[in-house]
Amino acid sequence: xxxxxxxxxxxxxxxxxxxxxxxxxxxxxxxxxxxxxxxxxxxxxxxxxxxxxxxxxxxxxxxxxxxxxxxxxxxxxxxxxxxxxxxxxxxxxxxxxxxxxxxxxxxxxxxxxxxxxxxxxxxxxxxxxxxxxxxxxxxxxxxxxxxxxxxxxxxxxxxxxxxxxxxxxxxxxxxxxxxxxxxxxxxxxxxxxxxxxxxxxxxxxxxxxxxxxxxxxxxxxxxxxxxxxxxxxxxxxxxxxxxxxxxxxxxxxxxxxxxxxxxxxxxxxxxxxxxxxxxxxxxxxxxxxxxxxxxxxxxxxxxxxxxxxxxxxxxxxxxxxxxxxxxxxxxxxxxxxxxxxxxxxxxxxxxxxxxxxxxxxxxxxxxxxxxxxxxxxxxxxxxxxxxxxxxxxxxxxxxxxxxxxxxxxxxxxxxxxxxxxxxxxxxxxxxxxxxxxxxxxxxxxxxxxxxxxxxxxxxxxxxxxxxxxxxxxxxxxxxxxxxxxxxxxxxxxxxxxxxxxxxxxxxxxxxxxxxxxxxxxxxxxxxxxxxxxxxxxxxxxxxxxxxxxxxxxxxxxxxxxxxxxxxxxxxxxxxxxxxxxxxxxxxxxxxxxxxxxxxxxxxxxxxxxxxxxxxxxxxxxxxxxxxxxxxxxxxxxxxxxxxxxxxxxxxxxxxxxxxxxxxxxxxxxxxxxxxxxxxxxxxxxxxxxxxxx
Numbered sequence: 001x002x003x004x005x006x007x008x009x010x011x012x013x014x015x016x017x018x019x020x021x022x023x024x025x026x027x028x029x030x031x032x033x034x035x036x037x038x039x040x041x042x043x044x045x046x047x048x049x050x051x052x053x054x055x056x057x058x059x060x061x062x063x064x065x066x067x068x069x070x071x072x073x074x075x076x077x078x079x080x081x082x083x084x085x086x087x088x089x090x091x092x093x094x095x096x097x098x099x100x101x102x103x104x105x106x107x108x109x110x111x112x113x114x115x116x117x118x119x120x121x122x123x124x125x126x127x128x129x130x131x132x133x134x135x136x137x138x139x140x141x142x143x144x145x146x147x148x149x150x151x152x153x154x155x156x157x158x159x160x161x162x163x164x165x166x167x168x169x170x171x172x173x174x175x176x177x178x179x180x181x182x183x184x185x186x187x188x189x190x191x192x193x194x195x196x197x198x199x200x201x202x203x204x205x206x207x208x209x210x211x212x213x214x215x216x217x218x219x220x221x222x223x224x225x226x227x228x229x230x231x232x233x234x235x236x237x238x239x240x241x242x243x244x245x246x247x248x249x250x251x252x253x254x255x256x257x258x259x260x261x262x263x264x265x266x267x268x269x270x271x272x273x274x275x276x277x278x279x280x281x282x283x284x285x286x287x288x289x290x291x292x293x294x295x296x297x298x299x300x301x302x303x304x305x306x307x308x309x310x311x312x313x314x315x316x317x318x319x320x321x322x323x324x325x326x327x328x329x330x331x332x333x334x335x336x337x338x339x340x341x342x343x344x345x346x347x348x349x350x351x352x353x354x355x356x357x358x359x360x361x362x363x364x365x366x367x368x369x370x371x372x373x374x375x376x377x378x379x380x381x382x383x384x385x386x387x388x389x390x391x392x393x394x395x396x397x398x399x400x401x402x403x404x405x406x407x408x409x410x411x412x413x414x415x416x417x418x419x420x421x422x423x424x425x426x427x428x429x430x431x432x433x434x435x436x437x438x439x440x441x442x443x444x445x446x447x448x449x450x451x452x453x454x455x456x457x458x459x460x461x462x463x464x465x466x467x468x469x470x471x472x473x474x475x476x477x478x479x480x481x482x483x484x485x486x487x488x489x490x491x492x493x494x495x496x497x498x499x500x501x502x503x504x505x506x507x508x509x510x511x512x513x514x515x516x517x518x519x520x521x522x523x524x525x526x527x528x529x530x531x532x533x534x535x536x537x538x539x540x541x542x543x544x545x546x547x548x549x550x551x552x553x554x555x556x557x558x559x560x561x562x563x564x565x566x567x568x569x570x571x572x573x574x575x576x577x578x579x580x581x582x583x584x585x586x587x588x589x590x591x592x593x594x595x596x597x598x599x600x601x602x603x604x605x606x607x608x609x610x611x612x613x614x615x616x617x618x619x620x621x622x623x624x625x626x627x628x629x630x631x632x633x634x635x636x637x638x639x640x641x642x643x644x645x646x647x648x649x650x651x652x653x654x655x656x657x658x659x660x661x662x663x664x665x666x667x668x669x670x671x672x673x674x675x676x677x678x679x680x681x682x683x684x685x686x687x688x689x690x691x692x693x
Contacts, residue, residue, distance in 0.1 A: 009358035010282045011077040011321065013095050016104035017114045017653075018083035021134040023049055023061055025104055025265040026080045032271050033069040033076075035345070048346040049080045053454060054447045062087055062447050063420075064094045064307045066319060066344040066360060072279035077343075077360040079306075085117075085653050086441035089423030090307070092121060092388035093371060097306045097321030099358060100252075100282045101129040102274070104265075107139035107149070112156035113598060114652050120625055123162045126291055128252050128283050130259040131157060132274060136171060137178040137264040146173040147210045154260065161258055162626070164221045167214045168248075168259040168277065169270075172204060181262055181270065182207065184215045185244050192269040222247045225256050245280055253283030285358025289323050292385055301325035303333065303375045304385050306360070308419045310455065311347070316419075317362040318369050319344070323385070327355040333366070333375035340364035371422055392658050393425050393438030394644040397445050398466070400435060402459045410435070413456040417448055424448060431468040431544060441644055467638045469675065470587040470664055471541045473548060476501040479578025483570040486561075493561040494570035496520065496528055497554035500578045503547040506663060509536065513552040520555040520567070527564030528552050531571030540584045541676060546664065550575070586672040589637045592662040595647065596622060597655035599629045604650045606631065612639035634662065 014022045027039045027047055040047030045056050049065030065080040079098065081091040095101060101122055105115055122129045133139075133153060140146050150171055157165045172180040172189060180191040182203060190198035203211065219239065223230040226247050232239045251257045261277065263270020294302065307319040320327075327333075329341050329352075342349035342362045355361040369375065372387035401407055414437075418424050425438040439445045452458040477500050485492040503510065511529045513520075520528070532550050539545035555570075593614070595605050602619075609616055609631065618632040635643075640659065647655045667675060 007285050007356065007358050008073060009075050009077075009285060009356055010278065011079065011097070011099050011285075011358060011360045012278065012282065013079040013081055013091075013098035013101045014104060015081045015091055015095065015101050015118060016083055016134075017106075017111065018060060018085075020083060020104045020106050021265050022083060022104045023047055023065075023080055025102075025132065025134065025271070026065075026067060026078055028265050028268045028271045029078065029275065030067060030069055032268060032275065033071045035067070035069045051347050054450045057450070058443070058447075060084060062090075063309075064090050064319070065346055066362075067346060068343045068350075068360075071275050074279050074282075075359070076278070079360065084443065085648065085656075086439070086444040087423075088117070089388070089391050089421070089440065091118075092391075093422070094306050095121065095125065095127055096372075096386070096388050097304055097323075097360065098127060099285055099288050100278070101127055103129055103131045104134050105131060106135050107133050107153055109152050109156040111652070112153070112160060114654055115157075116160040116598065116628075117654055117656075119161045123255075126255045127288070128255045130168075130252065130261065130277075131165070132265075132270070133260065133262045134265050136262045137267065137269065139171070139178065140173045140176055146171055147207075150262075157258070157260065159627070163256065163258045164224070166218050166221045166248075166257045166259050168218070169262050169273070170207070170211050170214045171262050172207065178262075178264065178269065181273070182211050183273070184211070184218050185241055185248070187211065187215065190273070192264075192267070194267045194269075196268075197272055219244070221257060222251060225251050225254075249281040249283070252281055253287045285323075289357070292323065293383070294324050299325055300381065301327055301331065301333070301375075301377050302382055302385075303327060304387070305366075305369055305371050305373045305375065308369075308371045309362075310416050310420055312455070315365055316367060317342070317349075317364055318366045318371075319360065319362050320375065321360050322355050322357050324357060326357070327361065327363075329353040331377065333363075333377060334369065334373070334379045336366050336368055338363040338366060370419060390422050391440060393423070393440065394657065394659075395441050395445060396436050396438045396465050396641070397462045398432075398434040398464065399437050399449070399460045399462050402461055406458055409456065409458060413452055413458055416456075417451065421448070429465070429468065432466040434465060436465050441648075464641050466679075467675075468589055469543045469667070469679075470546045470589075471539045471543045471584050472505075472546055472587055472664075473500070473502045473579065473582035473584050475581070475583040477578045477581040478553075479574040479581075481570045481572070481574025481577065483566050483573055485566075491558075491561040492563060492566040492569070493558040494524070494527075494563075494566035494568070495556040496552060496567060496570045496574050498532070498571070498574045498578060499551040499553055500575070500582055501549050501551075502582070503549050505547055505665075507547050509533070509546065510549040511551075512549070515552055515554060519557070520552065521557060521562075524557065524562060524564050524567040525552065527567040528555075528571040530564075531568035532575055534568070535572045535575040535579075540579050541586055542679065543586070545579070545584075546587065586667040586675060587664040588667045589661055590634050590663050590665045591637050591640060591659040592617075592632070593635045593640070593643075593657050593659045594630055594632050595655065595657040596628060596630045597647070597651045599627050601651045601655065602629045602631070605629075605647075605655070608643075608646060608650065609633045609635065612636070612643070614639070634665075635659075636665070637661070 030036045031039045055062045061082040068077045079094045170182040182189045189203045302324040303320040305318045309317040374385045376382040483494045536545040614633045614635040616633045622628040
C-alpha cells in the first residue's frame, strides 16, 4: 500500500474573516449534498455548527466545527473555522491537518487586507487554498461596474498573496443583480437559481472580451508551471479542457496557484460549482501527507490531533486527521486505547468502525493526549509532525471564584480549558498573588469565563490585573534596630546595626556582614538576613523592594535571651527605620514589544507607541512578508493592558504584537503620585501597607 493510491476522502477547512459567511457556506453545502433538509440560520439558532451557547450568544464561530458529507463520489470532511482574530489559534490548529482551505471573503477591496495573516500562514505551511468571494450579489452598482469591480477584487487579492491569484470564474450581472457566472475552463455561462442548480446559457456578447482576458490570465498563470501549455499558448493552440483541469489540480495541490470562485452562499449561488471543482481539483490526501515528510509506505497508522473538546455527555473527544494508514475501533495510539471513534456533524456524533487516510474523525477519552500530538500504533517509529505555533497571549484579566469554596475546583477546570484552547494561559502571579487568565482578546477571555460558568459551574469575578510595581532607594543610610521583649521566663533580645545602600538597576539584593569580635554570634546572622528579606517584600511605599544591598556591621546579644527569632525582629526594625531615610522611589516593569502591521498603518503605530509613553528602538520591514513592517519598542506594562484593543482598531484587526518583560524603570513623579494614591502605601514604613501593586 502506498500513499499515491487514489483516495475517495478529502478534508477541507473553511476559513476567512468574521462575518464573511463561512458558516452560511457550510450550511448550504450540507443542504445541497442532502445531509440536512433545512439550512440552519443564526436567527433560528439551528445551524449544524455554532451550537455552543457561547457561539449563539455572540452570533459568531468560537471553535472549530466539523461536518461530513458526500458529493460526486467523494467523502468530504469540512472544518468550519472561527473568523475572529481572537480565535485564530483554533483556525491554525485545524489548518495544519487540512488538505485544502477555502478562503471565504466579501467583495470589498477595503477588507481584503484582513486576509493577509491567513494567506501568510497558508503560504508558509504550503497548504493548498482557493478563494470563494461570497456575497457577490452585493458587489455591483450596475452592469458596467461588474468588470471593474471584479478586476479590483482580483488585484486586491494579489496584494496579500505570495502565490498567483488565478480567476476560475467570471461574474455575470444584470443591473445591480448578480445573475450568473462564466466558467473560464469551459467558457460556458450559467445563470443562478436560488435553491437550485445553475442553468447553462449563451455567453453574453458584452462580456466576451472581458471573459477572454480573464481566461487568458488564467491560462498564462497555469503555463508558468507547464511548458507544454506554454508552447500551446505561444502557437495559438487552444488547450484541451482536460489539460487545463489537470493543470489546475496539479498546481493547486502543489500550492503554486490560488484559484478564485464567486457566489452568494445564503442563496446557494456558486455552491454547487464550488463542490464540482472540489471533486475535480482538490488534492488527494497523499499530496499534503508527502509535504509533511511522511514516507511512501502507508500501512502504519499515523494521525494528528487538531482539536480537543470536553463534552457534557461524552467526556473528552480528540478531533484527529488520519495522515496515513487506517484507524479502527478500539485502536491503541501512543499507548492509549480509544473508547470510541466518531464522525462529527457539529456536536452530533455518528459512530464509525473505520477511518481511512485523509478522514477527520473524533476519538473518545484519549485522556493523556493533547492538541497537536502525533499519534501512532508505533509512536517510537514516527517523527512528530509539525504543529501550529501557540500564539503569545496579549490580553489578561485577574479572576477569582465568586464562591470561596470553588477555589479548589478552579485549577482543574482551567487545565481542561487549556486543553480545549491552547491559546489560553493562566498563572498565579508571585507578586500580586492574583490568578491571571491570559488570552487573545477581551471576547476570547469572556467566552472562556462563560464556559467556566456553564461547563463547570464556576462563576468568576474579574478585574484588570494589578501592575507588579516595585520600589528601590536612591540614598545610603546607617540604621539601628533593637528588639527587647520580656514576658516571664526567658526574654527576647536582639541588637543590630545595618548599612543600607542602593545597587544598580537589575542587581537584585545582596546581604553581607562585617561584624568582628563575635558581637553578633554566627548562629544569629541567618536570622538577621531573614528579617531583612521579609521586610523587603513590602517596603515603605508598599511594594517589593529591589536593587538594595544590606550589610550587618555591628550589634550586641544577651547570653540567655538572644535567639535567631529576636535578631530577625531587630533586623526588621532596623530596616523599617532606615528605609524611610533612603529616598524610596517607585519602579514599573518595562516590556520589550514588537508590533507588526501592514505598512500603511506604520505611522499610526509610531503614534500608538509614543502616546503610551513608549520608546521606539527599531523599525524594519518584515522579511518574507510583502508590505508589513515591525516596530520594536520599550513600553511600560501599565500601558499595555488594552494595547491589543487599540492596535486592532487601528489596523482593521490584523496588527499584532509579541512582548516579554525586559527591565524595571523609575516611574515619572506625577504618575508615581497617582499610583500611590490609587493603590495606597504605608506612611510609617512598617511594611504593613496594603501594597496592592
